[in-house]
Amino acid sequence: MSLLTEFKKFAVRGNVVDLAVGVIIGASFTGIINSLVNDVLMPPIGLALGGVDFANFFFVLKGDRAVDTLAAAKAAKDVTINYGIFINAVINFLIVAFVLFLLLRQLNKLVAPPPAAAPLPPSEEVLLLREIRDQLKSR
Helix, strand or coil: CCHHHHHHHHHCCHHHHHHHHHHHHHHHHHHHHHHHHHHHHHHHHHHHCCCCCHHHCCEEEECCCCCCCHHHHHHCCCEEECHHHHHHHHHHHHHHHHHHHHHHHHHHHHCCCCCCCCCCCCCHHHHHHHHHHHHHHHC
């Protein structure tokens, strides 16, 4: 079997196609979650914390430490650790993980378990051994 034929057989296998569809949907879903976190959840949390914007939580390693925003630090080409953006990414992850948990939980409830297989009748050998056992007990 040639390498190309073997690759084609692998690439069109159901699991690989399902994975590709999942990755594409996941990438689209990430945009929705980013918007949910950055545009809906973080503003009220920042307001509750006194008007703080998590995206502007950073620490200047090298450069002007008096800058107020991350955009100003980047414009000045300061070296920064952007832990606010990391906090946003963690919140994004937790929301995606929770939504996927709920989705898979519902999906598992919808998928009915396969019916239990009926037990096979005992073989002739087993029947014969049982008969011998019963005869020995009756003696």
